Every structure is written in structure tokens, then in C-alpha cells.
Amino acid sequence: MLVKDYAAINRKWWNNATPAHAGSKFYDIPRFIKGKTSLQSIEIDELGKVRGKTLLHLLCHFGMDTLSWARKGAITTGVDISDSSIRLAKKLSRQTGIPSTFICSDIYELPKILDKKFDIIFASYGVLLWLSNIKKFAEIINNFLCDGGIFYIVEVHPFTNILSYDFKLLYKYFDRGPDMDDSGTYIDWEKAKGVTYEWRYTIGDVINALVNNGLKIEYMHEFPFSMYDQFPGFMEKNKKGQYVLKNKKIQIPLLFSLKATK
Numbered sequence: 001m002l003v004k005d006y007a008a009i010n011r012k013w014w015n016n017a018t019p020a021h022a023g024s025k026f027y028d029i030p031r032f033i034k035g036k037t038s039l040q041s042i043e044i045d046e047l048g049k050v051r052g053k054t055l056l057h058l059l060c061h062f063g064m065d066t067l068s069w070a071r072k073g074a075i076t077t078g079v080d081i082s083d084s085s086i087r088l089a090k091k092l093s094r095q096t097g098i099p100s101t102f103i104c105s106d107i108y109e110l111p112k113i114l115d116k117k118f119d120i121i122f123a124s125y126g127v128l129l130w131l132s133n134i135k136k137f138a139e140i141i142n143n144f145l146c147d148g149g150i151f152y153i154v155e156v157h158p159f160t161n162i163l164s165y166d167f168k169l170l171y172k173y174f175d176r177g178p179d180m181d182d183s184g185t186y187i188d189w190e191k192a193k194g195v196t197y198e199w200r201y202t203i204g205d206v207i208n209a210l211v212n213n214g215l216k217i218e219y220m221h222e223f224p225f226s227m228y229d230q231f232p233g234f235m236e237k238n239k240k241g242q243y244v245l246k247n248k249k250i251q252i253p254l255l256f257s258l259k260a261t262k
């Protein structure tokens with residue numbers, strides 16, 4: 001049987017999607033260059049002060065969030081599998097004069113090329129589905145965290161994995177994948193067509209992977225809003241710029257955040 005190189009397939013898709021993302025209103029690079037943070041209030045409020053702390057940003061895409069943390073005084077390192085994302089991240093760092101290290105690597109290869117400990121490890125919005133092995137991911141977090149360090153993630157809630165883009169109850173919560181996806185990209189479902197392979201994890205999978213690696217869960221918060229139009233046609237933006245379901249009779253968890261310490 002032919003074994004698929006999932007990492008190579010996904011890297012190719014992300015290399016293709018990056019230019020579309022870079023030119024999008026969703027990411028709004030010109031505003032970021034002028035000084036606007038790309039971070040959302042959830043992570044800014046929950047992670048708190050980062051000045052002087054070393055921060056490792058996993059699956060950082062083209063580094064706007066990494067650089068936004070650096071603007072707040074963190075000493076940042078961003079990691080991503082996509083060459084075009086990392087090239088753009090380095091360009092943004094030069095253009096804005098915000099210093100940051102950026103490394104192009106599959107997350108699972110990172111321990112082979114980076115030998116350092118960090119005060120904070122950060123990951124956000126659209127990370128879990130790219131992880132072929134959640135247990136190994138937690139092992140890697142543990143490996144890169146210094147004693148007393150913080151792992152923080154804010155992420156699409158796994159509950160929504162059971163729903164299709166047109167808000168139908170279609171999928172199995174306990175199906176881990178990998179599943180083939182050719183639906184385009186979240187900034188424009190018509191763009192960046194092509195195949196990716198994605199995984200699904202339950203909330204329990206995430207918590208247990210961290211706990212089994214000796215991390216202590218400080219909290220897990222759930223939110224009834226999203227930062228993007230996850231179910232086109234079924235969502236509207238509220239005054240805070242968050243996407244909520246139009247049908248007010250329904251309320252489901254759309255995001256979660258979790259803080260763990262070593």
C-alpha cells in the first residue's frame with residue numbers, strides 16, 4: 001500500500017494558500033504594518049504580560065501573531081512547515097523592524113533542529129487539524145517548555161467538527177482521521193483549491209495529551225463565537241467583530257482556550 005506523505009501534501013497546499021492569504025482583507029497586512037495587532041482580545045487578555053519572556057509560536061503561518069507578541073515585548077520564535085509562509089514572516093519582520101526568529105520546519109521535526117527552552121508556547125486558531133499525532137505534539141510542548149513555563153492555545157472548538165460548512169450534523173465526533181479536504185480556504189472558499197489531509201481531536205484528547213506529559217491544566221474556557229465565518233450563510237458579525245450564529249435559539253461552543261503550566 002502506498003503510504004501518503006501527509007506533511008508534504010499539506011506543505012504544498014499551504015505554500016499555495018499563503019499568497020492568497022497575504023493579499024486578503026482577512027489578514028490585512030497593510031494595517032498590521034501600520035501597527036495594528038493581529039491578536040484577538042481573548043489571547044491578549046488571557047495570556048497577559050509577555051514583556052521580556054521567550055515565546056515559541058507553533059504553526060505560526062506568516063508570523064503576524066508572532067510579531068504582534070514581539071511588539072508587546074516578547075522574544076519570539078515562530079515555526080511553520082510552509083516555506084512561503086516563513087519567507088513572508090521574515091519579510092514582515094524586516095519591513096516592520098520587529099525582531100523575531102522564524103524557522104521553517106514540520107512541527108514533528110523541530111526537536112531535531114532547535115535546542116532551547118521557552119517561557120511561553122503559543123498556538124492559535126486552526127492548529128489541531130494539522131496535527132497527525134496529538135500525543136507527540138504534547139511531548140514536543142513539554143520538551144520546549146522551561147520549568148514553570150506556560151502553554152496557551154486558543155482554538156476552534158472540536159465540537160464543531162461534527163458539523164459541515166453548511167451547518168448540517170454530518171460527522172463523527174470520535175473520528176480522528178486523517179480526512180481528505182478539498183474545500184478551499186477559510187478566507188475565501190473559492191480560493192486555494194487542492195487537497196489537504198486533516199485530523200480531528202476531542203477536547204479530552206487535547207487535555208489528556210497534555211496531562212499525560214506532566215502539564216497541569218490551569219483552565220479551559222469555551223466561547224459561543226468564532227473569529228471567522230466558519231458556517232457561511234449561518235453566521236453574522238456582532239459589534240465586537242466576532243462571528244456568532246444568526247439563529248439565536250441555538251448556542252454551541254465555537255472556540256476554546258486552554259492554559260497549562262509545566
Ligand SMILES: C[S@@+](CC[C@H](N)C(=O)[O-])C[C@H]1O[C@@H](n2cnc3c(N)ncnc32)[C@H](O)[C@@H]1O
Nearest residue numbers: 014059061080081082105106107124125126130
Ligand atoms: C490555520 S494556520 C494557523 C493560523 C494562525 N493562527 C494564523 O492565522 O496566522 C495553520 C498553519 O499551520 C501550518 N502547518 C500545517 N501543518 C504543519 C506541520 N506539520 N508543522 C508545522 N506547521 C504546520 C501551515 O503551514 C499554516 O501556516
